[in-house]
Every structure is written in C-alpha cells, then in structure tokens.
Amino acid sequence: MCGLAVVGLLGLIVYQLIVGSGLSWHAFGWKFFGQSEWNPVEDQYGALPFIYGTLVSSLLSLVIAVPLSVGVAVFITEMCPVKLRGLLSFTTELLAAIPSVVYGLWAIFVLVPILREYIQPFLAKTLGWTTLFSGPPYGIGMLAAGIILAIMIIPIISSITREVLVVVPQHQREAVLALGSTRWEMIRLGVLRNARAGIVGGIILGLGRALGETMAVTMVIGNRPEIAKSLFAPGYTMASVLANEFTEATGDLYLSALIEIGLALFLVTIVVNALARLMVWSVTRGQPARSAV
Amino acid sequence: MGVGIKVERLNAFYGKTQALFDINLTVLANHATALIGPSGCGKSTFIRCLNRMHETIPEARVEGTVHIGDLSVYNGTSATQLRRRVGMVFQKPNPFPTMSIYENVAAGLKLNGFRNRKQLDEIVEKSLRNSALFDEVKDSLHKKSGASLSGGQQQRLCIARALAVQPEVLLMDEPCSALDPISTGKIEELIFQLKEQYTIVIVTHNMQQAARVAEFTGFFLLGKMIEFDKTEKVFTNPSDKRTEDYVTGRFG
C-alpha cells in the first residue's frame, strides 16, 4: 500500500499543478509560452524570457561541465594509479553534497567579483567581437549562472560516466592495445566509443538537474525578465521567477501564471530525466542507477 | 615473411607471485608452435609476455630477454611499436561492436595514419580473404556491425583485423576454445595457410589441436617449460615423464 502512495504522490503533484495553472491557461493559451512581456502590474504574462533563461543557462553549464566531467571520469578509471582512485572519486562526490544555497553564497561573494574584475573584461577584450561577450561587465548574469550550474552538475555527469566506463569489458581495451595503439587511442576507441550511449545519458541527466536548479542560479542571474544575446547580461529562469515572485504574487492570475511556469518546468524535467535514465539503463543493463545526489 | 622468436631466461612476476620460471626457447620463423599444459601453468602468461600485454595488469614484472626478429622486446622498443609487429588473437572473440566489419579490419590501419580509401579497401579485402571470411561478408562489409556475426565468424574477423597491420608474428591465445567444432575446424585450416607467411604461436588446451596444427610443441607445467620439441616427438616419445603423463591423459 506504500507503493500506491508513491504513485499517488506523483498524481497529486500533477493534479495540483494543472489545477493551479488553470486560470492562466484559460487566459493566455499557448501564447503564454511565446510572449516575452512579464508585467504583473498590467496582468500581462509571457513566459518566453524564463524559458530562454533556463535553456541558455543550462546549455552553457553543459558546455562547461561535460568536458570537465568526462575528463575527470576518464582520468579516474583509466589513467590514475589504483590507490588514488577511491580518494578522487570520493572528493568529486563531495561536490554533490554542498547545498545549493551555499553554492549561491560562494558565487555571489567570490565568483561574481572574480568575473567582474578579471574574467569578463578579459573575455570582452579577446572575444568581444562575437556579440556573446558584450555589454557592461556586471559580474552577475547569465555567465555566472552557467558557471555555478556547471560546478553543480559535474558530480552527476562524472559519476555516471565513471559507471559506464567501468562496465566496458577489459577485452575491448586489450583488442585495441594489441593492434599497437597508444593509451589515449585505446581509451578513445576501446572505452569511450563503447560507452557512448551511457555518457550521453549521463549528460542528459546533468541537463535535467541544471534545468530545475533554483537557489544558486537565483542568487547570481540578475533576475531581469529580458532576452539578451550577450552572456554578460542578466536574465531570469523559470525556477528563479518562482522562487522570487511566488510569495509576492498578488492576484489569482499572477499566481496562476507562476504555477503554469511550474507545470512547464515539471514536464520538461520529467521528459529529460526519463530519456536520460533510458539511455544509461541501456548500457548498464538494468543495474539500478544510483541516485547521485 | 615471419621472423623467429628467441626467449632467454624469462621470469615473470605478478607482484610477489612468480608465474614463470626461467623459460628458454626458440620459435622458428614461418612455423606454428603450440604451447600446451594444464590450467594455470603459465602458458597464457608466457604468450602475453611476448607482446607485453601482461603489462595491462598492475604490478606485473618481467626479467630476462625476448627477441622477435631483430627487435628486443624489453629493451628499447616501445610497447606500441612492438604490438604493431606482433598481432594477437584472444580466447573470446572481441570485435568492436560499434564498428562495421570494414571498420573493424581497418581499425589498426587507421590508427597508423592510413587515409587512402583505395589502399584501405585493398588491404581490408586481402585480410578478409586471408582469414577465409571475405566471401561470407562481402555484401555487408559496411552494413553489419562486428558483433552481429556468429562466434566463428567473429574470431575470423579478429584474425583479419590482426593481419591487416601486417605483423610478422601472430600470437593466438586459445583462439578456438569458445567456438563450436565446425568453426574450430575452419580456423585450424586457416592456421595451416597462415603459417607460410607468419610465425604463429598458439596456446591451446586441446592436445589434438596442437598435434594437428603445429610443427613444434612446448609443454608447460607450474610456470616452467618442461619440454620443447617437434610435435611428433612430444606426443609419441616424450623425454620427460611429466610430459608423458600429461599427454597420455594421466592428469590435466
């Protein structure tokens, strides 16, 4: 009967979200997701800036996190002396234990100043011609959000990648070596290539986590519901607008619009996570995927 | 053309355990040499010392010298260089599952920088012919994955893959133990043919196979080589009593 309760829980969540967003749905329909004006004063709600912010910050975090996570995983499973393995995997797991608000705290007072004083001016000077790095270097903004998100999803991607790398049979590695290959070639052809599907699954799982991450992002993204091309600009994500404005929501339509954003976030993360689990499962063949925090 | 192998005073260790004791033997070029012996006697360890594959196990150590042709295996050649000239076929067929048949055979060539499509096509076809697989797969070279073949075909694919990089020596570690009798027969026929061009060392559990395929046979027991001689002599008139016991089935 406890099993039913679990299913019931999910049903409850869906029910609550759908009921809550009903008002907003009736008012705006599909256009809700295409409009970019977010004006509580005039009761005009468009979710586009938040969708944009969520997508861009998450994708940016993937771009940063994936090479780092895969690199760490490859190092731990293929290159590192056996004695160090436990220590290194433990320390990377530690990153997962830090609460989101602590990440946010550190980001505000340490990461953002570094961005503002050193990194952003440097990027503007060298890569400013791509319009990605233009505008005043506030420090706070999309870039900060992307970086802190990247740090937060590295443990997930890295631990899943490690799992799928370890599962690759030893005889595949030997087959490549016996042809006369360097160690990197052996890793590339005999290990990474075989673990492709699982690694992608891990990446998608990391994406799922990044999409729903709230506190750290809220603290550094600038909370401005605008769509801007530059990564220096402030933005707003779906999770952040919920965090900031839910308790301030005056009026039923306002609240309902927020809940509708919550519903959209819910659906997106479910689809992404389901996809990811499928891919990882297909490689590790049904061994229960550890829920890496 | 194949080259000869000369092993002098080879001792192998895994950490503190010694696996091979003072092995001395000479393998003649363009002949097949079989290594027999009961489980755990060190024959697999020995053959893996010839192309330094034992180094994949941490804490593995070797003393002594091995010469393959003019190459000194442990002194001055990189393992990568060595393995290009010494091919290996493993007990369990291990084609690359994410690559097509063509890509499997071409894998070693591509690693070495071969890009010329025409050359690759030629070598792939020749290697597949040399391993008696070409006729069976010529229509699906690019369509089927390496892992979609039967066990016997997979092993022949692995042989083709090893041959494609033009080694001088071919090491085979119980290549037929995971295969059915018909596939085994096909591969034994293959070894007969390959002998003319390569030097073959084959580890086998199956004494009849050694008798069928190899001109020379070495008998291993507990990490030592007890006897090494012409196959005929080892099986019909062995010099050592232990060899005789093993060959007549008194143990093993």
Next chain:
Amino acid sequence: MSGTNLNSEAIIIPPISWRRRATDRLMTCVAVLTVVLVLLPLFAIFAYLVYRGIGSINFAFLTQTPKPVGEPGGGMANAIVGSGVILAIASLLGVPLGIGAGVFLSEYGRNRYGDAVRFVSDVLNGVPSIVIGIVAYGLVVMRQKHFSALAGGVALAIMMVPTIARTTEQMLLLVPQAIREAAFGLGVSRWRTTLSITLRTATSGVITGVMLAFARVAGETAPLLFTAFGNQFWNWKTDQPTAALSLQIFTYAISPFDEWHRQAWAGALVLIVLIVSAVAAVRLVVRHGRLAGA
C-alpha cells in the same frame, strides 16, 4: 582459400609517428587539468566557508535571534532550531513511507506493478525542488491559510521518499533468500518475516539510505520558500511560519547589508558542519548498535 601474401606488396606501415605520441601525452595532461579544475572550486568553497564564517560563529550567534536591520549582532538560533523541527516532521512523514515503499518494491514488487512504482519513484526524484514547494503550498498552505513548519516538512518529506525507497529496496535485495526461507519454514507469515527478520538484517544499510536522503534535504531551500517561509523570531508552533537555516542564509546573502553577509557565511558553515556531524553520528550509532546486537 588461398590468399595473396600481404607482405609482398610494398605497403609499408611507418613507425609510430611523433604526432600520436604527442597526442597521447597531451590527452594525459588534459585529463589531469580537468581534475585540477574540478577540485579547485571544491577546495575554494570549503576554504572560504571556514575563512569567512569561522570568525562569526560565537555563543551569541548560536543562541540569539536576528536583530533588526542596522543593529550589529544577533544570531540564527531560531533558524537552527526551526530547521531541526522541519526536518523532524519531514522524517516522521517521509521515512516510514519511504521504507514501506522500499519493502513493497523488494518483497512484493518483482512484477509490472513494482516496475511502475519504481519508475514513478525515479520520476519523483527528478522533479525540481521548487515545484515540490508549489505542490506543498497547494496541499497545506492554501488549506490552512498560513505558512507553517508542517508545510515545510511535507515538502521535504516528498523529496525524501524516492531516495529512501530505492536504497531500502536495494539493501533488502541484498539479504539472501535463504534467510527468508528459514523463517517461512518455521511458519512465520510473510509480512511478519519482512518486518522482523529481513528488515532487521538490512538495518544498517537502510539507515545509511535514510541518512543520505536526510543529508540531501537538510540543505534544501527552494521548497521552504513558500511553505515554512521563514521567521525572524522564535516559533514553537508547527503551524506558523518557521525559520530555517537554509532560508536565513539565502535571505541574508541577497540582502545589501554587510553585517548580514557576515552572518550568512557563519550560517553556511554551521549548516555544513551540522549535516556532516549528523551523518557521522548516525554512522557511529549504527556501528555500535551492530556490535552490541550481533
């Protein structure tokens, strides 16, 4: 079955090019670099926590409630206690439900129903914590017309259930079937076997799973934003807005006051220390318990 002699063709494979060797060495360096880059923020965060926080943790901090803006001093005592209360409620609700679900999955769930529940549990695990906050808001806050520790507890409980269910299931599956069969052979009913024997054998593993879930929700802030809501004063009732450590850190961090920033660092350090010590304490108790009972 004749083949042409490959070696007679003049195809010579060149020796290992320096490029391949260089690539190999380069990739090793790249891999080491990634490890360094990943460990860097870890150390930086812990270092800053200690550096900025340790100075502000004093007796006053741990026993006082926040002072009004502008006045120096004050502490987070109410937040620390509030977090404790909320977590206690969450555990009371979530742990039994989670263990029950885990038991169901391992003992009665090796079939399609079990798969469905397992799938749902995994899905629940991936729901963003802020969405769970919304749900708890609808379930509790709207009904009661006020924020409360209870609502916060409900939200965190929902988050604990999937983790506890999965780890409980895994631990129970590790118990050898022989032990269950021994009990059946003695005539013990199925559910009694599960409760008294199977579960007891897997106790330490199950507790570890509970600790994992606990540590994960202890630092959560988002679901508390509109359930517990936070409070500047002491609150001992479970049906009033309650302060929580993570909420307080958030509020202080985004404020414009230096004094509050200082306290935010201290709060963060306290939070981490509390989480780590709670986990360590349970580990110790479990180990002792096993030795005593074994």
